[in-house]
Amino acid sequence: MAQAPRWWEVRRAQNLKPATYRCPLCGRHLPALSEHMLIVPEGDARGRRHAHADCVLAARRAGRLPTREEWRRAQTPPEPGEGGWARVRARLRGRRRGGDPR
Numbered sequence: 001m002a003q004a005p006r007w008w009e010v011r012r013a014q015n016l017k018p019a020t021y022r023c024p025l026c027g028r029h030l031p032a033l034s035e036h037m038l039i040v041p042e043g044d045a046r047g048r049r050h051a052h053a054d055c056v057l058a059a060r061r062a063g064r065l066p067t068r069e070e071w072r073r074a075q076t077p078p079e080p081g082e083g084g085w086a087r088v089r090a091r092l093r094g095r096r097r098g099g100d101p102r
């Protein structure tokens with residue numbers, strides 16, 4: 001992958017192979033049979049990495065492993081129109097339309 005992943009999928013690892021991985025978050029070894037997690041860059045299983053559950057949780061708390069949902073929310077800040085002004089405009093329109101007959 002050319003650029004850094006924008007979001008990560010985090011899963012509980014289910015690995016029964018007695019392999020040893022290196023945790024990408026702390027660089028230490030990680031026995032596959034211990035409790036750990038998979039982090040998957042942008043859901044691409046080919047790039048998945050095994051990481052210590054504690055490291056994943058710490059990274060999540062530090063905001064370094066945003067989920068897709070968190071990333072998406074960060075991409076679309078609330079439209080200014082959705083807040084106050086749209087409501088004010090709608091109210092003005094309503095008044096103009098409903099005001100005259102009586």
Ligand SMILES: [Zn+2]
Pocket residue numbers: 023024025026027028051052055
């Ligand atoms: Zn680690």
